[in-house]
Amino acid sequence: MQNHHWVGCSTLVRPSVATLPSRFSVRLAWLPIFAACLLPQLLCAELPEKLQRWLRPQVWERDTQRPVLSLGESGKFDDTHIFAPSVARMGDEYWMWYCGSSGFAHDLAPERKPDERVFRLGLAVSSDGRKFERHSGSPVFALPDPKRSVLTPTVLRSADGNVLREDGKLRMWFCSGTLGGGGRVHSIQEASSADGVHWSEASPVQLERAYAPTVIKTSAGYEMWYTVPGSYPWLMKHARSDDGKSWQVTEEPVLKVSQPWEHFLQIYPTVMKIDDVYLMWYASYMHRDRQTTAIGFAVSLDGVTWHKHPQNPVLRPDPSRPWESHYVSSQSVARLPDGSFRIWYASRKAPPFQNLYFALNTARWQPE
Numbered sequence: 001m002q003n004h005h006w007v008g009c010s011t012l013v014r015p016s017v018a019t020l021p022s023r024f025s026v027r028l029a030w031l032p033i034f035a036a037c038l039l040p041q042l043l044c045a046e047l048p049e050k051l052q053r054w055l056r057p058q059v060w061e062r063d064t065q066r067p068v069l070s071l072g073e074s075g076k077f078d079d080t081h082i083f084a085p086s087v088a089r090m091g092d093e094y095w096m097w098y099c100g101s102s103g104f105a106h107d108l109a110p111e112r113k114p115d116e117r118v119f120r121l122g123l124a125v126s127s128d129g130r131k132f133e134r135h136s137g138s139p140v141f142a143l144p145d146p147k148r149s150v151l152t153p154t155v156l157r158s159a160d161g162n163v164l165r166e167d168g169k170l171r172m173w174f175c176s177g178t179l180g181g182g183g184r185v186h187s188i189q190e191a192s193s194a195d196g197v198h199w200s201e202a203s204p205v206q207l208e209r210a211y212a213p214t215v216i217k218t219s220a221g222y223e224m225w226y227t228v229p230g231s232y233p234w235l236m237k238h239a240r241s242d243d244g245k246s247w248q249v250t251e252e253p254v255l256k257v258s259q260p261w262e263h264f265l266q267i268y269p270t271v272m273k274i275d276d277v278y279l280m281w282y283a284s285y286m287h288r289d290r291q292t293t294a295i296g297f298a299v300s301l302d303g304v305t306w307h308k309h310p311q312n313p314v315l316r317p318d319p320s321r322p323w324e325s326h327y328v329s330s331q332s333v334a335r336l337p338d339g340s341f342r343i344w345y346a347s348r349k350a351p352p353f354q355n356l357y358f359a360l361n362t363a364r365w366q367p368e
Contacts, residue, residue, distance in 0.1 A: 047307060050277055054299045055307070058314040060343065060363040067323055067359035068344065069124050069132045072100060077120050077139050081105065083346035083357035084152045084212075084268075084330040086172075087129070088163035094129040095196055096332075096344065097153050097172070098122050098360060100139065105179075105356040115180025117356075119149035123197065129334075129342055130362055141191060141199040143176060147183060151175040152212040152268070152330065156244070159218045161272035161335050169194050171244060173213045173224070176202065186211045186229050190245070207239065207247055212268045212330070215244070223303055225254070225269040225280065233257050234265035236282065238304055254304050255282065259312055262296070263288050268330045271303070278303045281314075281343070283329040291351055292317060293329045295343075315343065315363065323359045325350050330357075340366040 047055070069085075072078035078100020085098045103116030120139035124132035143150060156171040158164045169192045177186040188210045190203040207213075213226040222244040228235050236255035239247040255266045262284040270281045278300040286292040294313035298306040319325045327348030334342050342364050346357045 048301070050275065051299045051301065051307060054277060054279060054297075054367075055309050056368055057311060058297060058309065058365055058367075060315050060365045062318065062321070062361070062363045064130050064362060067347070068126070068130060068362050069096070069098070069134075069360040070323075071355065071358065072122075072134070076100075077102060078122055080355055081117060081119070081357045082122075082360060085332050085344040085346065085360050086153045086155055087332045087334060087344050088155050088157075089334065090163065090196065092127070094126040094132070096124045096126070096132055096360070097140075097155070097196075098124065099149070099151055099153070101149070117149065117179050118147060119151055119179075121150045121153060121174075121199075129344075132360075135197065137197050140197050143202060145178075145183075147178050149177050149179055151177050151186075154214050156222075157216050157272065159216050159273035161216070161274075161333070164217055170196055171215075172199070173206075173215050173244075175211045175213065176205075177211070185209050188213050188224075188226065203245070206245060207249070210237075214269045214271045216271060216273060217244075218273055218303075220303075223271075225271050225303075227265070227267045227269070228253075232264045234267055236266045236269060250304055255280075255298065255306055257284065259296070259308055261286055261294065261313055264290065270331055270333045272333070272335065273303075274335065277301065278306075280306065281331055281333055283331070284313075286313070286316075291326055293327050293348075295328055295331055295345065315345070317347070322349060323347055324361055327357075328361070340364055 079102050081101045085096050087096045099119040100122045101117040101119040121141035122138040123135040123140045126132040153174040156164045171192050173190050175186050176189050187205040188207040191199040193199045211227045211229045213224050215224045222241040224239045235253035238250040238254045241247045264285050268283045280298045283293050283295050286294050295315040296312040297309040297314045300306045317326050317328050324347030328345050331343050331345035344362050347359050347361050349358050
């Protein structure tokens with residue numbers, strides 16, 4: 001099944017038997033089951049082997065007994081909401097930049113109320129990627145407009161996902177936004193840093209009406225994937241640049257809502273390229289009530305035409321862990337030296353809640 005630049009490997013055919021003679025109905029009643037079991041595999045079997053290998057079962061193991069980072073102490077900048085980790089290997093340590101805020105979120109009100117959140121950039125450090133401690137300098141970055149938030153940071157990475165410095169500096173793209181309406185639309189800007197703690201002033205706007213970027217540098221130049229916010233459905237777009245500042249946006253969306261579990265949006269892309277295959281983890285609402293999210297996976301040969309995993313979502317909320325029972329999203333993924341992958345993601349408790357984003361967590365996947 002193909003529409004523009006997305007391809008689903010999990011389309012199911014469910015033939016009707018209502019108008020057939022009764023002696024056939026028992027046998028044909030099994031057809032939907034066979035279709036559900038076999039058709040996704042048959043469709044994926046048409047893909048090149050280098051893509052198929054990434055569409056095998058993807059099992060993430062949660063290997064901690066608690067969040068890797070929880071809300072800040074009362075009165076701190078991140079005491080109410082915490083999300084969007086961006087994790088990079090820095091020497092022998094894992095550094096995590098994340099978004100934190102205090103204040104009321106209008107999303108939680110039964111009626112429209114002013115949004116009090118202004119997110120700033122926090123920093124936490126870990127020796128093993130499983131337990132993080134806040135850096136004493138947090139927050140390490142904020143915008144001069146007191147109502148403008150720093151959202152969804154991503155640092156420049158090489159194609160395989162490792163952090164990449166240019167002229168000795170880290171480059172970070174992020175979304176700037178005024179939450180609750182008003183002000184400039186969500187836009188992508190950039191900052192740089194020699195040490196990951198002290199950041200330059202934000203660049204001029206590079207892309208408008210853009211949210212949650214991920215950027216890697218490949219043989220094609222700088223490549224970015226991001227979500228277009230606004231009225232539902234939210235779509236995923238791709239852009240390319242020679243310098244990481246001026247972007248040429250691919251005309252058609254590269255990812256749309258297309259699988260049964262997805263509702264309203266495709267959001268929070270995380271992309272890397274391994275053995276000439278682009279890998280993307282992304283998120284969507286699992287139900288129409290928009291209180292549960294999960295993480296899906298897709299692969300591509302060119303970064304534009306994507307094939308979704310037939311067993312999506314690959315990471316779901318875990319009801320047995322109260323701090324992540326309803327929401328897993330805004331993730332960062334790294335490939336470890338042993339070939340396994342580690343994901344860091346934000347989570348949410350069961351409603352009713354006051355924390356739109358409650359904790360940061362991790363899990364590990366070892367491909368077959």
